[in-house]
Amino acid sequence: MEKFEDGLKFAYLEVKPVIHTFVFELKKQWKKFVGFLVISVLIVVLQSFILYALFSDSLLPTTHSDYLSGGLIFLTSFIILFASCFFFAGIICAEFSDKTGYILFPKINKYKLIIGKYLGNLFLEAGVIAIFYFLVGFLSYFFYDQFSGTLLIRYFISFVFAFLYMIAMSSFVTFFSSFMRSVNVTIVSTILILFIGFNISQMFLMMLAPEIEPIYSLSYISTLITSILLIEFPDPNYSEISLQNFTFRTWLTPTIEMGLLVLFLYITIGFILAAYLFKRRQL
Amino acid sequence: MMGPVKPGGGFQGQNFLLIFLIIVIIIVVIIIVYFVIKKRKKKKGQEKLREHAYKGIKSREDIKSIYTPTGTSTSENKNEKNDTMIKLENLTKYYGKYLAVDNVSFEVHSGEVIGLVGPNGAGKTTIIKMIAKLLRPSSGRIWVRDNQGELKDLNKKSRNLVKLGFLIDIPAFYKDMTAYQILKYSALLQRYPREKINDRIDELLKIFDLIDWKHEKVKTFSKGMTQKLGMIQSIIHDPEIIILDEPQTGLDPLARIDIRRIIKEFHRNGKTIFVASHMLAEISEVCEKIALINFGVIIAFDTIDNLERGLRTSGLNCKLLDPISPDQLGSIIKKLTERLEPYLDKDLDVLVSKIPIKYIPQKRSFKIFYDTTDSKQTRAEILKILVKEFESDFTVVSFSKPKKSSQLEQIYSRLIAEDKVEIELSKGGVN
Numbered sequence: 159m160e161k162f163e164d165g166l167k168f169a170y171l172e173v174k175p176v177i178h179t180f181v182f183e184l185k186k187q188w189k190k191f192v193g194f195l196v197i198s199v200l201i202v203v204l205q206s207f208i209l210y211a212l213f214s215d216s217l218l219p220t221t222h223s224d225y226l227s228g229g230l231i232f233l234t235s236f237i238i239l240f241a242s243c244f245f246f247a248g249i250i251c252a253e254f255s256d257k258t259g260y261i262l263f264p265k266i267n268k269y270k271l272i273i274g275k276y277l278g279n280l281f282l283e284a285g286v287i288a289i290f291y292f293l294v295g296f297l298s299y300f301f302y303d304q305f306s307g308t309l310l311i312r313y314f315i316s317f318v319f320a321f322l323y324m325i326a327m328s329s330f331v332t333f334f335s336s337f338m339r340s341v342n343v344t345i346v347s348t349i350l351i352l353f354i355g356f357n358i359s360q361m362f363l364m365m366l367a368p369e370i371e372p373i374y375s376l377s378y379i380s381t382l383i384t385s386i387l388l389i390e391f392p393d394p395n396y397s398e399i400s401l402q403n404f405t406f407r408t409w410l411t412p413t414i415e416m417g418l419l420v421l422f423l424y425i426t427i428g429f430i431l432a433a434y435l436f437k438r439r440q441l
Numbered sequence: 442m443m444g445p446v447k448p449g450g451g452f453q454g455q456n457f458l459l460i461f462l463i464i465v466i467i468i469v470v471i472i473i474v475y476f477v478i479k480k481r482k483k484k485k486g487q488e489k490l491r492e493h494a495y496k497g498i499k500s501r502e503d504i505k506s507i508y509t510p511t512g513t514s515t516s517e518n519k520n521e522k523n524d525t526m527i528k529l530e531n532l533t534k535y536y537g538k539y540l541a542v543d544n545v546s547f548e549v550h551s552g553e554v555i556g557l558v559g560p561n562g563a564g565k566t567t568i569i570k571m572i573a574k575l576l577r578p579s580s581g582r583i584w585v586r587d588n589q590g591e592l593k594d595l596n597k598k599s600r601n602l603v604k605l606g607f608l609i610d611i612p613a614f615y616k617d618m619t620a621y622q623i624l625k626y627s628a629l630l631q632r633y634p635r636e637k638i639n640d641r642i643d644e645l646l647k648i649f650d651l652i653d654w655k656h657e658k659v660k661t662f663s664k665g666m667t668q669k670l671g672m673i674q675s676i677i678h679d680p681e682i683i684i685l686d687e688p689q690t691g692l693d694p695l696a697r698i699d700i701r702r703i704i705k706e707f708h709r710n711g712k713t714i715f716v717a718s719h720m721l722a723e724i725s726e727v728c729e730k731i732a733l734i735n736f737g738v739i740i741a742f743d744t745i746d747n748l749e750r751g752l753r754t755s756g757l758n759c760k761l762l763d764p765i766s767p768d769q770l771g772s773i774i775k776k777l778t779e780r781l782e783p784y785l786d787k788d789l790d791v792l793v794s795k796i797p798i799k800y801i802p803q804k805r806s807f808k809i810f811y812d813t814t815d816s817k818q819t820r821a822e823i824l825k826i827l828v829k830e831f832e833s834d835f836t837v838v839s840f841s842k843p844k845k846s847s848q849l850e851q852i853y854s855r856l857i858a859e860d861k862v863e864i865e866l867s868k869g870g871v872n
Contacts, residue, residue, distance in 0.1 A: 257613040
């Protein structure tokens with residue numbers, strides 16, 4: 159029993175620097191949080207409320223699930239991507255480029271530092287997403303009078319996917335931050351890859367090898383977030399258009415299992431590689 | 442408030458564009474407002490900075506309260522010089538193919554103030570970074586004492602090492618954080634008791650005259666204030682070993698004096714201090730021992746007195762009341778050389794001076810290079826002769842050893858020059 163207590167005490171002492179870093183990171187990044195929160199609230203209010211409430215020619219989507227998936231498009235396409243880039247781009251490289259690492263590294267183990275910082279930023283970004291989901295859900299209740307049963311469960315699952323997608327994207331950006339020289343270069347390069355690179359490669363793949371599903375692409379995986387809300391999950395998960403002798407295949411969304419697997423791979427590989435490179439990198 | 446709209450058709454592209462434009466406009470307005478507020482704040486900050494007249498670090502009594510004495514006064518420390526706090530053993534560091542630190546070995550004992558002196562790029566910061574675990578040594582080991590008094594390898598998992606405080610380079614802080622937030626985080630990471638942190642921060646901020654800036658963001662700080670904050674964060678947890686890399690960089694002369702005073706006060710209370718600098722005056726005033734480093738190699742490691750003894754020569758300044766006329770100068774120097782002959786340095790290094798007695802007309806003084814074998818006695822004898830036997834030739838108004846810093850400069854340039862010659866010779870030998 160004594161040994162167990164000692165073990166617990168030891169574990170607590172080991173975790174303490176992570177907690178301190180987590181709290182410090184929350185204080186450090188709160189401005190970004192407020193910025194993204196303001197943007198998110200504006201987008202939700204304008205896109206999911208004013209659009210339908212003020213403009214007479216804007217009619218509400220026929221189904222509640224269409225309204226929800228429409229409301230989440232901005233989140234999956236822009237907010238998660240930009241928030242991940244802005245929150246995580248400086249997570250490692252800023253310690254080197256700004257030389258702030260000099261006041262930290264002798265005091266805290268690099269692994270503990272990166273875990274604390276990573277969790278702190280994730281918490282804030284998750285907060286933005288949760289508020290976005292809450293607002294869209296709340297407004298949908300206002301328009302459709304009810305929000306319960308299967309759709310509510312699906313909406314919650316969609317939130318879980320959005321959360322995992324956000325972590326995957328954050329790990330991806332953290333990985334870039336571990337070897338890039340400056341925050342700005344990290345932001346630009348990750349936005350280019352995530353926003354343009356993946357989509358262009360998907361287009362090429364569609365033309366050159368349409369039978370290959372672009373599961374490597376995070377933007378393709380993100381379609382799960384809205385697809386899960388549809389009354390009928392797309393099956394098969396692609397559509398084909400035939401033009402003369404050529405058949406184009408458009409991949410709509412990955413299967414849930416595949417999506418989860420890819421997200422977990424991105425999360426673990428991205429973070430482990432980032433932590434390893436961070437440990438190796440010297441001031 | 443408008444009533445609920447009945448579900449109907451699809452999504453309207455035109456309206457979406459309109460909404461998008463509205464969002465963009467609102468975001469732009471928010472950004473403009475933000476920058477206007479920021480600019481105003483910055484202006485206020487600059488005004489405050491201008492108002493912040495330097496008042497200097499508080500009295501010695503105040504400084505005393507910022508540390509817990511390690512229980513040993515200076516005199517007691519003398520008996521404990523065998524307590525090695527840090528030991529560097531064949532420490533080597535390569536940056537690619539460039540050898541930055543070459544087989545450096547020395548020990549720092551409890552209560553000592555050691556200065557690491559060398560020209561820019563000599564390897565001082567690299568050594569300190571390796572002690573701070575910011576860089577991994579290519580080979581060699583660093584030993585640090587633990588709480589049980591045993592030396593432990595720093596780069597192996599070792600617990601309970603004595604507390605170390607570091608100030609490396611010009612410190613960089615998170616610009617949007619306040620001094621208080623940074624110091625609190627720093628103290629928490631160093632496991633300083635949570636309940637005492639606020640008092641400790643206030644105490645240190647008062648001593649370094651930054652208390653009015655406690656809740657100000659670091660981005661509003663001047664360079665000197667940032668350096669002071671760096672000094673505070675390095676001692677916030679009351680470390681036993683304090684390692685400072687160029688602690689006076691960016692500070693004004695008064696602040697430099699204060700930093701030196703603080704270092705001396707730490708020393709008086711048994712702290713072990715390791716200072717790297719290229720500013721010789723700074724080192725000579727606070728350090729008892731110095732390690733001279735050049736091209737990554739320690740070329741000398743001893744007390745300043747011993748290094749001086751190693752050179753076996755030292756200069757005396759003998760200031761006169763009236764200048765000596767050029768007609769008399771030759772005979773006086775001849776007489777002086779004859780009378781002081783037993784005390785003069787016979788193997789005077791040409792790098793130091795070609796003749797043992799020099800007259801400097803601008804300063805109205807003689808510089809006499811004497812043998813330091815029994816330096817005190819020799820100086821007394823020289824003075825006696827100058828006063829008694831040369832009464833009719835000149836009047837001595839002051840008689841002094843040169844300042845410690847200029848002595849050190851002499852030692853420093855001499856050793857560096859010797860080292861350069863050795864390197865060139867060895868290069869020649871290889872070729």
